[in-house]
Amino acid sequence: MKRNIDNIADWVAYKFVMEGIDRVFVYPGGTIAPLINACIKFNIKIECFNNEQGSAYAALAYSRIRNKPQVVMVTSGPGVTNVISPLADAYYDSTPLIVITGQIGTADLTTRLEVRQRGFQETPTVDITKPISKKSSCLLTTDDVFSEVPDAFDITVKGRMGPCVLDFPMDVQRTEISSFDLPTRSNSNLEKLSESEEIIIEEGILEAISESKRSVILLGHGSLSLHDSSLLETISKNMDALVVSSFLGLGSFDSSSERFLGYIGHTGHQVANLAIANCDLLLVLGSRLDVRQTGTEVTSFASNAKVISVNNDQKELDNSRVHIDWPINVDVNLFCRGLQKSLEHNKSFSDSSWKSSMENMIEQRLDDIPMKRSNNIQPRDFLDKLAGLISQDETILVTGVGCHQHWAARHLPFKPKTNTFLTSAGHGTMGYDIPSSIGAAMASPEKRIVCIVGDGSALMNIQELAFLKDSDLDIKIIVFNNSRLGIVSQFQLITWGVDPTTGDFRPQDFRSIANGFGINSNKLSEKEDIRAKIEWIWEQKGPALLDVMIDPSADVRPMLLAGQTMDDMWKG
Known part of the structure; x- marks a missing residue:
C-alpha cells in the first residue's frame, strides 16, 4: 500500500490529495472524527470553525474563488441540519461543493427500519439533502466508497455545477483495508473545452443581430465561467450592444464601461431594467431568468425583442419563465467563441438616440438618491x-x-x-x-x-x-x-x-x-x-x-414589485 493507507478514511484522505484538496472545512463531531484524523495524517489542513454554517460558507466561498470543488465535513444529526442552508446556497447558486456527513453505524442503519431514530444523532441525511444536491448517497459498503467518492468530484463540476452529499457511517470510515490498487486519477475535474472546439452560429441569429438597433446582452452567473472575459467586450462592440447583468453576473463585465448599465430585476438599476423593456434583441448568456430578474409580469419582459438564451442546463431552457426564440444548450465559452468569429465581418450599429437616452439616465443616477436634508448617513x-x-x-x-x-x-x-x-x-x-x-x-x-x-x-x-x-x-x-x-x-x-x-x-x-x-x-x-x-x-x-x-429610514429605491413591469419600478 502507498503512504500507509490502513483504512477507508485514509483512502478518502488520499483521494482528497489526488484531487488537489489542500484543506477541509469542518465542525467536529464523533461520527466524522475518523475522516478528520485521516486528513491530518495526509497533511491536509483542518479549518475548524465555530459552527457548521461557518465552515460550509467558508468552503463555498473558497470554491467560488478557486473555481474547483471544495470539501466540508460535519458530524451526524445537528451537524447535518446545521449545514442545510449552505448546501442549498451551493445548489441554487451552482457552486461545486462536496459535503461529507458523519452517520451512525451500518448495523443500526439497516435494522429496526420502522422506528423513528435508530441511533444517537441519526438523521435521514439522504432524504433531507437529495432535493438540494446534484447527488446524495449513503456509503454503506467499501465498494460504495470506492465508486461514490470519485464520482462526487466529477458530478459536482459536470454541466451546471452544484453540490454532492456523501453520508458516511462511522464504521465504514474505520473499515481496515489490507490491499487495494489505488487508481491513478487526474487532480483536475473541471470540464476543459478544447480551444479548437467550435460551434456554428445559426444564420437566423446572425441576421437578427445584424438587423437589431437596440441590442442588449444580459450576463448571468454562467458568464463568470468564461476563460477569456475580453470576448464579452469584443462581442458587445461588434454588436454595438449595451450590457446588463444578473445579480450574480456582476463582475463578468467592467462596470465602469460606457456600455454597462448595471444589473436587472427586483433591486436592479432602473436604467438596466428600462433597457430590457425597450430592447429589440436580447442575448442572454448563462442566466436562468428567475423571478427576481424578470419580475412577475413575464409577458412584458423584453416583449419587443428577439431573445437568444445560452445555458448549459437544458431544464432551464425547457422551463423558461419568458419566451425564448433561440434556446441554445451549450457552454457559454463555446458559444462566445463561435459568435465572436461570426461577427468579425458582420458588425452591427445601434440606434444612437436610444443609446444616448440610456447614457443620460446613468448620469442622472436615479438609484438610492440620498436625502439631502437628513443629518443621517446615507x-x-x-x-x-x-x-x-x-x-x-x-x-x-x-x-x-x-x-x-x-x-x-x-x-x-x-x-x-x-x-x-x-x-x-x-x-x-x-x-x-x-x-x-x-x-x-x-x-x-x-x-x-x-x-x-x-x-x-x-x-x-x-x-x-x-x-x-x-x-x-x-x-x-x-x-x-x-x-x-x-x-x-x-x-x-x-x-x-x-x-x-x-x-x-x-x-x-x-x-x-x-x-x-x-x-x-x-x-x-x-x-x-x-x-x-x-x-x-x-x-x-x-x-x-x-x-x-446608517439612516434607519433609507430604503432600496427604486424597486421592481409584484405586478410592475420592468419600465415601471416603484420609486417610493
Whole structure:
C-alpha cells in the first residue's frame, strides 16, 4: 500500500490529495472524527470553525474563488441540519461543493427500519439533502466508497455545477483495508473545452443581430465561467450592444464601461431594467431568468425583442419563465467563441438616440438618491467614497443579505478578475457574509477582502469573528447598522403600512462586540467623518470592523414589485 493507507478514511484522505484538496472545512463531531484524523495524517489542513454554517460558507466561498470543488465535513444529526442552508446556497447558486456527513453505524442503519431514530444523532441525511444536491448517497459498503467518492468530484463540476452529499457511517470510515490498487486519477475535474472546439452560429441569429438597433446582452452567473472575459467586450462592440447583468453576473463585465448599465430585476438599476423593456434583441448568456430578474409580469419582459438564451442546463431552457426564440444548450465559452468569429465581418450599429437616452439616465443616477436634508448617513454617500478605494485595488466584495447587499451591488465597482462579487442570491441567506469572507481570504490572500453586512445579517454568524481573530486574515468588515431588518421592513411598509418584528430594533454596539473578540474596531456616526473612517479601516493591518450608523429610514429605491413591469419600478 502507498503512504500507509490502513483504512477507508485514509483512502478518502488520499483521494482528497489526488484531487488537489489542500484543506477541509469542518465542525467536529464523533461520527466524522475518523475522516478528520485521516486528513491530518495526509497533511491536509483542518479549518475548524465555530459552527457548521461557518465552515460550509467558508468552503463555498473558497470554491467560488478557486473555481474547483471544495470539501466540508460535519458530524451526524445537528451537524447535518446545521449545514442545510449552505448546501442549498451551493445548489441554487451552482457552486461545486462536496459535503461529507458523519452517520451512525451500518448495523443500526439497516435494522429496526420502522422506528423513528435508530441511533444517537441519526438523521435521514439522504432524504433531507437529495432535493438540494446534484447527488446524495449513503456509503454503506467499501465498494460504495470506492465508486461514490470519485464520482462526487466529477458530478459536482459536470454541466451546471452544484453540490454532492456523501453520508458516511462511522464504521465504514474505520473499515481496515489490507490491499487495494489505488487508481491513478487526474487532480483536475473541471470540464476543459478544447480551444479548437467550435460551434456554428445559426444564420437566423446572425441576421437578427445584424438587423437589431437596440441590442442588449444580459450576463448571468454562467458568464463568470468564461476563460477569456475580453470576448464579452469584443462581442458587445461588434454588436454595438449595451450590457446588463444578473445579480450574480456582476463582475463578468467592467462596470465602469460606457456600455454597462448595471444589473436587472427586483433591486436592479432602473436604467438596466428600462433597457430590457425597450430592447429589440436580447442575448442572454448563462442566466436562468428567475423571478427576481424578470419580475412577475413575464409577458412584458423584453416583449419587443428577439431573445437568444445560452445555458448549459437544458431544464432551464425547457422551463423558461419568458419566451425564448433561440434556446441554445451549450457552454457559454463555446458559444462566445463561435459568435465572436461570426461577427468579425458582420458588425452591427445601434440606434444612437436610444443609446444616448440610456447614457443620460446613468448620469442622472436615479438609484438610492440620498436625502439631502437628513443629518443621517446615507448609504450611497458612504459607498461612493468607498468605491474610490476599491477601484484602485484588487478586491473581493462579500455581502450578507438585505438592503446593504443591494446598495453595494448598485454603487460599488466590479471588474473581471479585479473586483469580484460574492453573495447569496438564489437562497438569499443571512449569515453568508463573515464566514464567506474568511473563505475568500484563504483562497486569495493577495487580494483585499471587503465584507459589507447589515446589522441583522451580521448577527447570524457573528461567532466566526473568533476564527477571524485567530487566523488574523486581512478582512475589512463594514456593518450597515440601521436598527432594522430593512429589506423585509420595506416590503411590510409598502404592503401593509406597518413593519412588526422587522423595524425599530435597539441598535447593537458592533464596535464593542468586535473588541470583545479582540478585533480592531471603530464607529461612524457623523456624515462629516465618512472619508476619515473609511481611510481608517483601509489602513488597518489584519482584521478590522467599522460600525456605520446608517439612516434607519433609507430604503432600496427604486424597486421592481409584484405586478410592475420592468419600465415601471416603484420609486417610493
